[in-house]
Amino acid sequence: GLALSGLALIALNGQTAVVFSGQLSIDPLGMLFKWLFIAIGAASLYTSMLSKELPDRHMGEYYILLVSILFGMFLMASANDLLMVYLGLEMVSILSFAMAGYRSHDKRSSEAALKYVIYGGAASGLMLFGISLIYGLLGTTELSALHTTLANWASEHFATSATTNESAFPITLLTSIIFMFAGIGYKIAAVPFHMWSPDVYEGAPTPFSAFLSVGPKAAGFALLMRVFIGIFVPFSHDGVLAEKGFISDADGFMTLVMDLPLPAVLGIVAALTMTIGNLAAIAQNNVKRLLAYSSIAHAGYLLMGFVVLSESSMHAVILYTIFYYLMNLGAFTVVQAVRDQTGGEMIDDLEGLGAREPLLAVAMVVFMLSLTGLPPLAGFIGKFYIFASVLERGGFWLTALAILGVVNSAISLYYYMRVVKAMYLSDTADTQPLGVHRGYVLVTTLLAVPTLVLGLYWSPLSTTVRNSLQIHRGEIMQAMIDAPQNNLAAVKLEPNTKR
Numbered sequence: 001g002l003a004l005s006g007l008a009l010i011a012l013n014g015q016t017a018v019v020f021s022g023q024l025s026i027d028p029l030g031m032l033f034k035w036l037f038i039a040i041g042a043a044s045l046y047t048s049m050l051s052k053e054l055p056d057r058h059m060g061e062y063y064i065l066l067v068s069i070l071f072g073m074f075l076m077a078s079a080n081d082l083l084m085v086y087l088g089l090e091m092v093s094i095l096s097f098a099m100a101g102y103r104s105h106d107k108r109s110s111e112a113a114l115k116y117v118i119y120g121g122a123a124s125g126l127m128l129f130g131i132s133l134i135y136g137l138l139g140t141t142e143l144s145a146l147h148t149t150l151a152n153w154a155s156e157h158f159a160t161s162a163t164t165n166e167s168a169f170p171i172t173l174l175t176s177i178i179f180m181f182a183g184i185g186y187k188i189a190a191v192p193f194h195m196w197s198p199d200v201y202e203g204a205p206t207p208f209s210a211f212l213s214v215g216p217k218a219a220g221f222a223l224l225m226r227v228f229i230g231i232f233v234p235f236s237h238d239g240v241l242a243e244k245g246f247i248s249d250a251d252g253f254m255t256l257v258m259d260l261p262l263p264a265v266l267g268i269v270a271a272l273t274m275t276i277g278n279l280a281a282i283a284q285n286n287v288k289r290l291l292a293y294s295s296i297a298h299a300g301y302l303l304m305g306f307v308v309l310s311e312s313s314m315h316a317v318i319l320y321t322i323f324y325y326l327m328n329l330g331a332f333t334v335v336q337a338v339r340d341q342t343g344g345e346m347i348d349d350l351e352g353l354g355a356r357e358p359l360l361a362v363a364m365v366v367f368m369l370s371l372t373g374l375p376p377l378a379g380f381i382g383k384f385y386i387f388a389s390v391l392e393r394g395g396f397w398l399t400a401l402a403i404l405g406v407v408n409s410a411i412s413l414y415y416y417m418r419v420v421k422a423m424y425l426s427d428t429a430d431t432q433p434l435g436v437h438r439g440y441v442l443v444t445t446l447l448a449v450p451t452l453v454l455g456l457y458w459s460p461l462s463t464t465v466r467n468s469l470q471i472h473r474g475e476i477m478q479a480m481i482d483a484p485q486n487n488l489a490a491v492k493l494e495p496n497t498k499r
Helices: 002-012 028-050 059-078 082-100 107-138 143-164 171-188 197-203 206-232 262-282 287-308 311-342 358-372 378-393 396-424 438-456 459-467 474-482
Strands: 017-019 024-026
Touching (some): 024 028, 024 059, 028 059, 059 206, 107 143, 107 197, 143 206, 171 262, 171 287, 197 287, 206 287, 287 378, 378 396, 378 438
Antiparallel strands (some): 017 024
16 A cells, blocks of 8 residues: 555656645645655554564554554645645544554553543644634635735735734634644644643554654644645745745745744744653653653754744754654664563663664664764754754844753753663673564664764755745635736635635
8 A cells, every 4th residue: 555655656746736626735745745654654564563562363453544544644744725634633633542542451552542532632622613713714724825815914904003003913813823733733742732642652552652753743744834834934936936836935924924923932832842841751761751752852843943934944844854753763663672572661671782682772872862963863964954944044032942952952862861871881680682573673774774874964865855845835826926916915815715
């Protein structure tokens, strides 16, 4: 199934279209994320086959659920309408509930699934309420139509608001956007929607925890990118790209909606997410919970790019998401290999791993150092691009946010090194080889090598990502091009007439 999906992507290479009545957009950005999802799916399916945690029976259902989640992630990466945003998110979420509790006779797994359902249901309700509010305000759910309508509204009300010293936008608009962000924020485990993450990661089968930490999170950031760029980034006026119906770099959020404190809200969420994630990880002794809080912290680093919302920051977010897949999935694979042989997933269970399984231990060191962001590893390059994109925009608060990101990276070194210390510096009575399946060594090697190589030579991947920063905006974009002097105010959209 993954191979056929890859062949379909190859066949669609270079094409752009809006399909299913404007619900989905075929464009380079979506294609890039889909290739990433295929890579995540392939690694997760293989590690699931190796796992001793999963029951021998009913594995066919496990695989079809996992592939169905990947299909939901595909929908999220191409969503061009708030209805598809919600449907893609729900497809991934509901199937994830079942996967988290797949070991039905394990109390921790059942607890994880129950907590996941409760938090997921609450976030889903908030998101639907936000969508209903924004539909009531603007009369459409298509992202490009929302942008045009919002821009028209702003151009009509800004003059009045300037003379009356009042906001051009009702508080309802900001409320609806925050409610929509709650649904996506829960998927990427951003504070304060993160509370499900440690319990679910700990209770779910380890191969699915690994998948959950990189797959749906990457899809969540792809969705956040499509929603924020689609609604808030101005249309391109740079000639070549505009003629093809794409968005390119702009000055971040469109000037007309800067009256909404969206960058400030996102900056606060990013700061809280990386700080709480790193501080909470310090006290963890269970490696899966430690990696869960680490995952929360990395969501904070990635959210920094959305505070700026420029071409450079989106390039950095995608690049770091790819690197994060390599290092985090690799770390979970090592934990899974050890758990299969010892039955434990505590830091103490990794003691002496350097002598008992040298290749696994070396790979784990690479992953831990890369997650910290130390050179010459891929994690350093990813964080460098993120921080640089924030500093590029300048200003006191953005500089402070970048500095906070560096400080948090330094904090994370402590708990990552606890894992390295256990593997190499802790005394253990048992020095016999663990006897892990060679498949685990293969997977960790295939993930550790590019983690190291991409820290030294990342230019081709960076160029590929930058060339993929193109979103097809369909008929609304064409109306923009055909309008006199590309003037936003010249494009009028009557609510619901397209439907």
